[in-house]
Amino acid sequence: MADRQDNTLEERILKLKKEKNAVILAHNYQRGEVQDIADFGGDSLELSQIAARTDADIIVFCGVHFMAETASILSPNKTVLLPDAHAGCPMADMINAEQLRQKKKELPDATVVTYINSTAEVKAESDYCCTSANGVKVVAQIDNEEVLFVPDQYLGKFIMAKTGKKMTLWPGYCPTHADMTPEDIIKCKKEYPAAKVVVHPECRPEVIALADEALSTSGIIRYASREDVSELIVGTEVGIIHRLKKENPGKKFIPVSEKAICYNMKYITLDKVLRSLETMTPEVKVPEEIRVKARAAVDRMLAIV
Numbered sequence: 001m002a003d004r005q006d007n008t009l010e011e012r013i014l015k016l017k018k019e020k021n022a023v024i025l026a027h028n029y030q031r032g033e034v035q036d037i038a039d040f041g042g043d044s045l046e047l048s049q050i051a052a053r054t055d056a057d058i059i060v061f062c063g064v065h066f067m068a069e070t071a072s073i074l075s076p077n078k079t080v081l082l083p084d085a086h087a088g089c090p091m092a093d094m095i096n097a098e099q100l101r102q103k104k105k106e107l108p109d110a111t112v113v114t115y116i117n118s119t120a121e122v123k124a125e126s127d128y129c130c131t132s133a134n135g136v137k138v139v140a141q142i143d144n145e146e147v148l149f150v151p152d153q154y155l156g157k158f159i160m161a162k163t164g165k166k167m168t169l170w171p172g173y174c175p176t177h178a179d180m181t182p183e184d185i186i187k188c189k190k191e192y193p194a195a196k197v198v199v200h201p202e203c204r205p206e207v208i209a210l211a212d213e214a215l216s217t218s219g220i221i222r223y224a225s226r227e228d229v230s231e232l233i234v235g236t237e238v239g240i241i242h243r244l245k246k247e248n249p250g251k252k253f254i255p256v257s258e259k260a261i262c263y264n265m266k267y268i269t270l271d272k273v274l275r276s277l278e279t280m281t282p283e284v285k286v287p288e289e290i291r292v293k294a295r296a297a298v299d300r301m302l303a304i305v
């Protein structure tokens with residue numbers, strides 16, 4: 001239960017949010033108390049789409065930098081605040097626009113598909129964006145034998161296995177998901193033999209091979225609500241367990257690894273949310289030239305799914 005001081009902090013945030021006509025969005029990997037104060041929780045695309053639809057003037061994005069950028073891409077007339085400017089994504093930073101331009105020169109006929117976990121300038125160099133939820137669908141409809149997929153090699157491998165399509169993969173990865181091992185799953189299964197296993201497609205193929213399903217965070221949340229699921233071993237960032245427990249009282253959720261923590265996601269605290277609303281910083285704004293190109297790649301994805 002939150003203590004008195006936290007309550008005061010929460011009240012101040014809610015008051016300021018109302019005064020400034022702001023909306024607070026929190027990714028499923030955020031700290032529990034940040035998820036609890038948010039107007040909406042979800043994955044990065046869901047949250048950006050919500051942000052684009054609301055009539056709020058200000059979006060406080062409790063997530064990492066590329067997510068705030070995506071909100072800015074979709075909502076250019078709104079002020080997008082990221083309560084800690086240092087909250088980045090190590091995977092998104094594994095490729096920059098110049099590196100992608102070089103790779104495109106090597107593969108001039110390739111269609112470039114970019115995971116939404118990427119910077120705006122990389123999206124701007126891409127033909128399509130995709131998410132972990134719709135990557136298979138996006139790639140399956142591409143009428144080109146040559147596809148370059150960036151930046152997550154493991155999501156790329158998962159999509160290749162599902163579509164049978166060969167792609168050139170950029171060697172990026174999410175350190176939080178790539179650290180999970182088959183041994184972690186085997187250990188959990190021994191302890192909870194009746195539990196189902198779901199993992200995120202950012203995990204390594206040998207981890208995915210041991211799961212009942214590989215799903216996006218929104219897919220995991222839907223799966224957990226199924227009537228036939230009472231115990232679930234969950235292979236993604238541990239922050240999601242907070243929401244799973246809250247929405248499914250009485251069910252048991254077991255993280256594949258307690259060490260699966262994205263520290264960048266945890267940079268956002270209630271104090272920083274309050275300070276951000278008070279100072280209207282740090283703001284994330286994608287320059288218009290990049291925004292328009294990145295938006296085109298996102299729109300091509302949205303036209304498919």
Ligand code: SF4
Nearest residue numbers: 089090091174176262
């Ligand atoms: S969990 Fe992985 S992909 Fe998601 S923000 Fe953290 S490092 Fe990036």
